[in-house]
Amino acid sequence: MSNKSVFCKTFIKQDDFDYICAEKVNFIVFIAGIFFVIFIILTVVGNSLVILAIFKDKRLRTPSNYLILSLAVTDLIVGLITVPWRAFQDLRDYGTWPYGALLCDLRVVIDRLCVDASIFHLLAIAIDRFLCVTSVRYSVSRNGKRIALMVGVVWFAAFLLAIAAFAGWRDDKYEERIAQDICFVSTAFSLNLTVLLVIFTIPVILMTILYIRVYQIAKKNIRYKPGNSSDASSTNHSQNQNIESSVGNQNESKVSFSASESSESAAADIKVQRQKPVTIEIKRNTKKFNPNDRREKKVARTLFIITACVILCWFPFFTYYALTSIFDVKFASDSNFFFNGSLWLGYLNSLLNPIIYAATNTYYRDAFKKILKIK
Structure with missing residues (x-):
């Protein structure tokens, strides 16, 4: 049976298959193609705006936003390479991979690199925000070099995990799968468990704990409103x-x-x-009050929304990944539809991040309007 037939059966009942398959496939491909084009444009434009905004607006040139800048670069790569590649594969080849081992390796590395780097960036941002509100020493020594080092560690860790399958974790059935037009590097239990824990489970747990603590600290300190630090006689705010x-x-x-x-x-x-x-x-006596606690609370809320978005977008994919790769759960023959759907939901995260910035941060919103020349 052809790849088109397999693709068609995903959407059509068996008794209708023989006479409406081709028409249905063409219609589905057309609609999916429009969706993919819009998806790619929004992802590329949105993350390009984030990058331009940070470079053009001095208010956004802060250590925290340098981490967001690197995250936007990651999401931009997703929009420029990963998503178009996946869209082409789904539309033309219906999820199969007839391009051989070399291109399969390259696609897997780029895909995994972007996913890993995106989640690790969010973990780094969470750690940075937590240290900012809990450690005066860190806040004082926090500068561009330290953030650059953090970004370097994020990309290096993501790269190591991306190439892990090619450094000894590839299983002996890889060539057989390539011959069957299946691009899947390894089914090794140790690799799959490592990916699930290191890339998703542990980072998500840590991010959730850190942002809850940041929000609690900011909410507690917001009650203490300091006066103008340059005016000792000012008592407009409550203080001791x-x-x-x-x-x-x-x-x-x-x-x-x-x-x-x-x-x-x-x-x-x-x-x-x-x-x-x-x-x-x-x-x-300000109980370690930071004059920017109100802003810190708002930033923490914004970043917590971003983290929640990551969890919602990638949870279905990693759930499916865990069930099939680790627990060896067998699904029906149309499970590829769920796999592809959960994967595209994960890619959606790269599109949503710039929207979240614009919706929750006035500086980003103003910068976007200025770049787009919107009054």
């Missing part, structure tokens, strides 16, 4: 200040000041045992 002074002799001088929430009244309690030149140290 302690002013302590000490001298190196036997005598002590102590000054304590307590400011209420109201900007119109204050109470002072000053106790000085001996008048001498004193050194005054001002300490603000």
